[in-house]
Amino acid sequence: MELRLEGVSHHYGDVEVIRNIDLAIPEGRIVCIVGPSGCGKSTLLRFLGGLERPTVGRVSQVGEPPADSINPLTYVFQDFALLPWRTVEGNISLVLSDHGVRGARAEAIIADVLARTKLSDFRKALPKQLSGGMKQRVAIARALAVNPAVLLMDEPLSALDSQTRELLMDDLVGLWTRAPFTAVYVTHNLAEAVRLGHRIVVLSRRPGEICEIVEIDTPLNERRSADPALERTQNHLWALMRAEAEAADMELVND
Numbered sequence: 124m125e126l127r128l129e130g131v132s133h134h135y136g137d138v139e140v141i142r143n144i145d146l147a148i149p150e151g152r153i154v155c156i157v158g159p160s161g162c163g164k165s166t167l168l169r170f171l172g173g174l175e176r177p178t179v180g181r182v183s184q185v186g187e188p189p190a191d192s193i194n195p196l197t198y199v200f201q202d203f204a205l206l207p208w209r210t211v212e213g214n215i216s217l218v219l220s221d222h223g224v225r226g227a228r229a230e231a232i233i234a235d236v237l238a239r240t241k242l243s244d245f246r247k248a249l250p251k252q253l254s255g256g257m258k259q260r261v262a263i264a265r266a267l268a269v270n271p272a273v274l275l276m277d278e279p280l281s282a283l284d285s286q287t288r289e290l291l292m293d294d295l296v297g298l299w300t301r302a303p304f305t306a307v308y309v310t311h312n313l314a315e316a317v318r319l320g321h322r323i324v325v326l327s328r329r330p331g332e333i334c335e336i337v338e339i340d341t342p343l344n345e346r347r348s349a350d351p352a353l354e355r356t357q358n359h360l361w362a363l364m365r366a367e368a369e370a371a372d373m374e375l376v377n378d
């Protein structure tokens with residue numbers, strides 16, 4: 124299933140936050156959205172997930188979600204959003220039972236996603252017993268459990284230290300390489316974007332318009348952190364964003 128934004132603009136009251144966005148999220152690809160604070164990245168993600176509607180324009184789903192998809196559009200948030208009183212498996216079983224999936228089918232799904240996210244030994248742990256990286260693995264496992272057509276990820280690694288971010292990026296690359304998924308990945312971090320994005324959408328400061336869409340052909344599992352071509356792409360992205368980020372900073376100060 125593909126997602127499309129066509130001619131999307133949005134106002135909150137008198138404030139124009141998004142202007143004239145046309146964007147496709149192709150099946151089996153990770154599309155990163157980068158841009159300065161307040162440019163409308165999370166708002167776009169809410170439109171894509173159907174949580175909110177744009178003032179102008181169309182958000183559409185093209186094609187069908189996988190037949191066994193339990194929740195076609197699933198979010199992963201920066202703050203993990205785990206229930207502290209439920210174990211790792213309890214957090215995952217809850218979203219399954221919310222969709223009527225229980226018993227042996229739920230057990231099989233939970234075992235599968237825990238194995239894929241290297242959490243099998245932690246199924247009985249409570250969130251407070253886990254590091255930040257492990258908590259985010261649980262959130263990713265929970266999202267994968269519903270076999271989404273599109274994963275909507277809002278700064279999923281921002282709350283983590285840099286080493287943990289590296290490990291989680293490796294995990295996401297491994298997960299995608301073994302079973303390609305479709306994702307929209309909002310981030311401030313350009314290193315994450317060039318590591319994980321097949322397509323990187325650079326937004327201007329508010330109102331967010333598309334400055335450029337950068338495609339990266341290097342397969343995800345061949346991308347290395349010191350790769351000169353990726354560094355060039357990252358520098359190019361930063362050159363696009365720098366003036367916008369500075370101007371956005373000034374706007375925040377003056378708000």
Ligand SMILES: Nc1ncnc2c1ncn2[C@@H]1O[C@H](COP(=O)(O)OP(=O)(O)OP(=O)(O)O)[C@@H](O)[C@H]1O
Pocket residue numbers: 135140158159160161162163164165166167311329
């Ligand atoms: N529900 C709302 N009501 C009014 N204004 C809103 C609402 N949600 C977001 N905004 C404003 O819309 C603009 C875009 O917000 P959004 O959170 O989408 O930006 P962002 O690019 O994700 O920001 P950041 O990078 O800081 O997370 C901001 O100016 C924000 O204050």
